[in-house]
Amino acid sequence: MSSKSCNTIAIGNFKIPCYSANTLVIGSGGASLNAAVQLHELGQKNILIVTDQWGGGTSNNSGSDKQTYYKMSLAGNVPDSSLDMAQDLFKGGCMHGDIALCEAQNSARAFFHLVHLGVPFPHDRFGAFVGYKTDHDPKQRGTSAGPLTSHNMFMALADEVKKKEISVLDKHEVIALLTDSSLKYKRVIGAIALDKTSLDSGNFGFVIFNAENVVLGTGGPAGIYKTSVYPESQVGSHGLAFEIGAVGHNLTESQFGLASIKFRWNLSGTYQQVIPRYVSTDKEGKDEQEFLNNYFPDMGRLATAVFLKGYQWPFDPRKVFDYGSSLIDLLVYQEIVDKGRRVFLDFTRNPSGANILEDFSFDLLGKEAFVYLENSGALFGTPIERLAKMNQPAINLYKDHGIDITRDYLEIAVCAQHNNGGLKSNIWWESNIKHLFPVGEVNGTHGVYRPGGSALNSGQVGSLRAAQFIARRYRDMPLDENRFLAFTEGQIKERLDQAGSFLQSGAFDRPSIEIIREEIQKRISSCGAHIRSFEKVEAALQEAWELYGRLKTGMKGCSAQDLPAAFKIRDLCLTHTLYLEAILEYLNKGGRSRGSYLVLDESGEKPCSQLDEKWRFSLENEESSDRGRILEICLDDDGKIRKTWVDVRPVPREDSWFENIWSEFRKDDVIKEA
Ligand SMILES: Cc1cc2nc3c(=O)[nH]c(=O)nc-3n(C[C@H](O)[C@H](O)[C@H](O)COP(=O)(O)OP(=O)(O)OC[C@H]3O[C@@H](n4cnc5c(N)ncnc54)[C@H](O)[C@@H]3O)c2cc1C
Known part of the structure; x- marks a missing residue:
């Protein structure tokens, strides 16, 4: 809980608590907590963390078979350099080279900070933090603290926040950012939150923050997806x-892949390498079919594709043709969405050919799969027996969440997992809105492809960079209260009026909010996820704007307890509309399948002969200019959409002559605006 004192301000008849701090940190994920810890370590102690739920969010609550953290190679005889790592990040396409260089250059520093805080990354007896190859990684840069790497990071950073006695306001949902538009540029100067423990008080639970800087660590846009x-x-x-004009970029680029849906968890690594049986049933769980058999030409290729899903986890249209591993995602999607069936993994039996193909046997496997299982001593038994041998914790994890995969089927779908794009920033993670620093997943540093594990690296490096800049350049105290109110009173009043109007009698109670949330999520999952087509997106975008218009004026009939959900639904509605705008713009420009999505295209190729004609698609030419341009999108001051295609900045080749850098450093000429 916060140890900060706060004043009460009067806006009309409302008396509202107002906290002041140099830096307001929003969110309690790995990125926001690191920003707070780093700021404190760099000497800026006037910080306040505000979060809707301490320990909520992805970092503390997600993981996978072996959750990966990507860092520069630091062990053995694997030659690596920050420039090599930057080039590999940059190669993913649509990523600015200077940002890639920052993420590479600071990866060791950010990684060792976590090691120092006690995150149990494994090392050998000589102190080598050995690594493994993750996807899109030529250099064994992946490491892992196990299935719960990001949870371990959260725990270590949370302990440090406590030790440093950094103030935390829990159960506060931020509903608006406050700006000063009186300057040549727009800058953030605070925020409004709802204190969820006092929504029934006379001021709707409003709390105001007056801050010189705002670090926004609110994570990925999870709430816009149904299948997630x-x-x-x-x-x-x-x-x-978006509401204050922050620029989003690469909003088209997200990752999707196979996951369990009752307990949300990625089904990568050993869950696939043990080659479970894929079955579909009707809605009631009857009419069981091993549906993959109808599409693969033989059991060898089918079982090898399942195995490869282990380390080719995200859906990738390049891996659909030639019976690749991503054909499985597409077939799972077809069963669920087109045929209205349910899909499960069964670990208790090996795949059977069901009189269409041969039954499973190890000698049918491709060489890579066979050798891997042989080296793991797992050329025996059933999938669950192999999993018990290779990764018993993977079984325990489901048991801990009430699912016994030694006995029961595991229901799955192709789910949204991560947003490579997001808000745009400069090399100090400051957005186009001055003093606003998006860090972690909300800051979309990556483009089309990214190495597995680089999201966690990006979150730690970005929050470190933001802290460095704030601690050095933005040290002022927040505005005095009168000046602050002169800029923000109108903005606060507008939100109070909105809250008041949500509470007037009308038709928007909690169930209606849930129905709208469902509408938004269905829309995005059906046409803005991993399967996209121009016609569907065009129609969906129109519906999205219509809904946004209705929500702006017509939300009435909420109770005070519904206020956070009412504000949130407007946030989600605007978010999904901008994502659809970006997707339509890409398709309009003739954009084709790439990254983790497939664009249906009747002039393209059919992925396999047994699939319907509608599945024709073509791949983006990797050499095309599309990889060299990034789509930026924002709302202007009149609420109109602005879209700009900008050229990707190359990886900089800096002067690295020590005497020159030392001189700049002594003159305090290093940390400065880009
Ligand atoms: C299943 C899964 C597996 C993954 N595996 C990997 C992996 O192996 N390697 C990798 O690099 N990445 C992986 N990722 C991605 C990575 O975990 C996330 O990108 C990262 O944890 C996000 O951290 P964050 O700090 O940006 O946000 P989060 O951890 O999501 O935190 C966001 C915080 O903001 C708070 N918040 C949001 N809105 C508000 C508001 N309005 N007011 C107040 N508080 C607010 C939330 O409660 C939360 O505390 C995975 C993701 C998933 C879902």
């Missing part, structure tokens, strides 16, 4: 930033 492996506690708040 983000934890339920993660919803996202991009709308806050």
Whole structure:
């Protein structure tokens, strides 16, 4: 709980608590907590963390078979350099080179900070933090503290926040950012939150923050998806930033993949390498079919594709053709969405050919799969027996969440998992809105492809960079109260009026909010996820704007307890509309399948002969200019959409002559605006 004192301000008849701090940190995920810890370590102690749920969000609540943290190679004879790592990040496409260089250059520093705080990354007896190859990684840069790497990071950072006695306001949902528009540029100067423990008080639970800087660590836009492996506690708040004109970029680029849906968890690594049986049933669980058999030409290729899903986890249209591992995602999607069936993994039996193909046997496997299982001593038994041998904790994890995969089928779907794009920032993670620093997943540093584990690296490096800049350049105290109110009173009043109007009699009670949330989520999952088509997106975008218009004026009939959900639904509605705008713009420009989505295209190729004609698609040419341009999107001051295609900045080749850098450093000429 917060140890900060606060004043009470009067806005009309409302008396509202107002906290002042140099830096307001929003969110309690790995990125926001690191920003707070780093700021404190760099000498800025006037910080306040505000979060809707302490320990909510993706970092503390997600993981996978072996959750990966990507860092520069630091062990053995694997040659690596920050420039090599930056080039590999940059190669993913649509990522600015200077940002890639920052993420590479600071990866060791950020990683060792976590090691120092006690995150149990494994090392050998000589102190080598050995690594493994993750996807899109030529250099064994992946490491892992096990299935719960990001949870371990959260725990270590949370302990440090406590030790440093950094103030935390829990159960406060930020509903708006406050700006000063009197300057040549727009800057953030605070925020409004709802204290969820005092919504019934006379001021609707309003709390105001007067801050010199705002670090926004609100995570990915999870709440816009119906089919999702983000934890339920993660919803996202991009709308806050879009509303004040923050620029989003690469909003088209997200990752999707196979996950269990009753307990949301990625089904990567050993869950696939043990080659479970894929079955579908009707809605009632009857009419069981091993549906993959109808599409693969033989059991060898089928079982090898399942195995490869282990380390080719995100859906990738390049891996659909030639019976690749992503054909499985597509077939799972077809069963669920087109045929209205349910899909499960069965670990208790090996795949059977069901009189269409041969039954499973190890000698049918491709060489890579066979050798891997042989080296793991797992060329025997059933999938669950192999999993018990290779990764017993993977079984225990489901048991801990009430699912016994030694006995029961595990229901799955192709789920949204991560947003490579998000808000745009400079090399100090400051957005186009001055003094606003998006860090972690809300800051979309990555483009089309990214190495597995680089999201966690980006979150730690970005929050470190933001802290460095704030601690050095933005040290002022927040505005005095009168000046602060002169800029913000109108903005606060507008939100109070909105809250008041939500409470007037009308038709928007909690069930209606849930229905709207469902509408938004269905819309995005059906046409803005991993399967996209121009016609569907065009129609969906129109519906999205219509809904946004209705929500702006017509939300009435909420109770005070519904206020956070009422504000949130508007945030989500704006967020999903901007995402659809970006997707339509990409498709309009002739954009084709890439990253983790497939764009249906009747002039393209059919992925396999047994699939329907509608599945024709073509891949983006990797050499095309599309990889060299990034779509930026924002709302202007009149609420109109602005879209700009900008050229990707290359990886900088800096002067690295020590005497020159030392001189700049002594003159305090290093940390400065980009
Ligand atoms: C299943 C799964 C597996 C993954 N595996 C990997 C992996 O192996 N490697 C990798 O690099 N990445 C992985 N990722 C991605 C990575 O975990 C996330 O990108 C990262 O944890 C996000 O951290 P964050 O700090 O940005 O946000 P989060 O941890 O999501 O935190 C966001 C915080 O903001 C708070 N918040 C949001 N809105 C508000 C508001 N309006 N007011 C107040 N508080 C608010 C939330 O409660 C939460 O505390 C995975 C993601 C998932 C879902």
